[in-house]
Amino acid sequence: MAASGWFSMSVHALALLAQNRDGYSSSFIASSVNTHAVFLRRVLKRLVEVGFIETREGRDGGYRLTKPSEDIRLSEVYKALEMDRALAPSPAAPNPMCPVGSGMPTVFDAIALEVEQAILETLRRYTVADVAEGAVSAGILSK
Amino acid sequence: MAASGWFSMSVHALALLAQNRDGYSSSFIASSVNTHAVFLRRVLKRLVEVGFIETREGRDGGYRLTKPSEDIRLSEVYKALEMDRALAPSPAAPNPMCPVGSGMPTVFDAIALEVEQAILETLRRYTVADVAEGAVSAGILSK
DNA sequence: CATACTGTAATCAATTCAGTTTCAGTTTGT
DNA sequence: ACAAACTGAAACTGAATTGATTACAGTATG
Numbered sequence A, B: 001m002a003a004s005g006w007f008s009m010s011v012h013a014l015a016l017l018a019q020n021r022d023g024y025s026s027s028f029i030a031s032s033v034n035t036h037a038v039f040l041r042r043v044l045k046r047l048v049e050v051g052f053i054e055t056r057e058g059r060d061g062g063y064r065l066t067k068p069s070e071d072i073r074l075s076e077v078y079k080a081l082e083m084d085r086a087l088a089p090s091p092a093a094p095n096p097m098c099p100v101g102s103g104m105p106t107v108f109d110a111i112a113l114e115v116e117q118a119i120l121e122t123l124r125r126y127t128v129a130d131v132a133e134g135a136v137s138a139g140i141l142s143k
Numbered sequence C: 001c002a003t004a005c006t007g008t009a010a011t012c013a014a015t016t017c018a019g020t021t022t023c024a025g026t027t028t029g030t
Numbered sequence D: 001a002c003a004a005a006c007t008g009a010a011a012c013t014g015a016a017t018t019g020a021t022t023a024c025a026g027t028a029t030g
Helices: A005-017 A028-032 A037-050 A076-082 A099-125 A128-141 B006-015 B026-033 B036-051 B073-078 B101-125 B128-141
Strands: A053-056 A062-065 B052-058 B062-065
Touching: A005 A028, A005 A037, A005 A062, A005 A076, A005 A128, A005 B006, A005 B101, A028 B101, A037 A053, A037 A076, A076 A099, A099 B006, A099 B026, A099 B036, A099 B101, A099 B128, A128 B101, B006 B026, B006 B036, B006 B062, B006 B073, B006 B128, B026 B036, B026 B052, B026 B062, B036 B052, B036 B073, B073 B101, B073 B128
Parallel strands: none
Antiparallel strands: A053 A062, B052 B062
């Protein structure tokens, strides 16, 4: 269900929240991510459900991390968003009358799954803290 | 440039061509993949450019592999199609005034690149021959 | 009770994706 | 020579997706 851009947006938001224990409002985060606050809230909703961040309504409300940024791996974020598979299946189901076509979905799915695990394994090596530090120093260096 | 569905379509087509040394016409392949011949030709064009398959125009024309299916790794197919990154960057460029936002593209890009390499490494372990065999036996088993 | 937030539904425009039509060019068999 | 069976490519369409935006209800705070 989650579109491709959601992941980078989520990581960005989490890295931002890692900077401030008290958290930030959706519109503040949105201005850093350069998107609309309403849209961002839709994305952040997932992260709330999974428990990475918590939300406070009302005045002075906003979002903040529920645990240290070192404890949030990007693989968990990826999983939380229920991203579409990187290797999408054929748009239309193959012809079942064809000996190759009939078996393709099974084979392709197995490979797509393995690819997905490789992605998760790579993302598991990075935490939100890594991204936050990296982003800040990269930002400084680029000046 | 290549959309997500192109990869599975290409792999399917290649696996089909691995079945017959003389190759097949675009409409034959299209009926197995369950797509339109014209659209399929658009996808196959890439594989011709890279040299995995060759095309013959005119009557009795069509497509066929230029080398054994064991020698075509899925990673090469993936690269040939110049797929979009699995981890798409944020749709809009982050706010450069924000210390975190300004560094995000750099950091995210590095991680996205590493993920891409992990995908390629996984796909490198499979050849078109593997898929062709697997697809045929999976098709037989599912009956 | 005004202010500053979140939550959510609904709508919109732009883009993308794949399907389709059409036609020009090419090769082969008769 | 010509008809048949192909590929190549441009152009158009419809549907789906994506993210932006508006609007409004709900909620906590001072």
